Amino acid sequence: MPTLTGSVATSAPHMSRRKTILLSLLLLGPWVLLGLYFAGWLNFLPAKLSTNADYFCCNPGPWGNLEYVRILTEPPDQQLPANIPSIDSAIWTFKGYDSAKLDALWSKAQLSSEQLENIRRPEYTQIKDGITLIKVFKDMSLV
Secondary structure, three states, X not given: OOOOOOOOOOOOOOOOHHXXXXXXXXXXXXXXXXHHHHHOOOOOOOOOOOOOOOEEEOOOEOOEOOEEEOOOOOOOHHXXXXXXXXXXXXXXXXXXXXXXXXXXXXXXXXXXXXXXXXXXXXXXEEEEOOEEEEEEEHHHXXX
């Protein structure tokens, strides 16, 4: 039987202990940080973004406690037409309101006597199919 002499070649690559530890840290490190974050021991986000803005809280739900800030948006002046049509009147619709319910609504709104006189004019009020329609003009001083 022939005898083998010399070194025997192995197919497994050899890594130093230092490289093995470094590779282990690189692979396991993010998972450890993620676990600490979800456990609450690590927080990457600031507590409050801004204390100057008026923020509002929503009802809590499965998503947690949400806060929102009201943002008013306007179109740029370049997108507005040159001749904006003027609206002189609007129609307010009150479904299911009779005169008693409307009087209660006006008293809650604390309208002045002049405003009540303007809004109660019969020529501007129409009732059809249980819906009260009131035509309101710009110059009625309701605002």
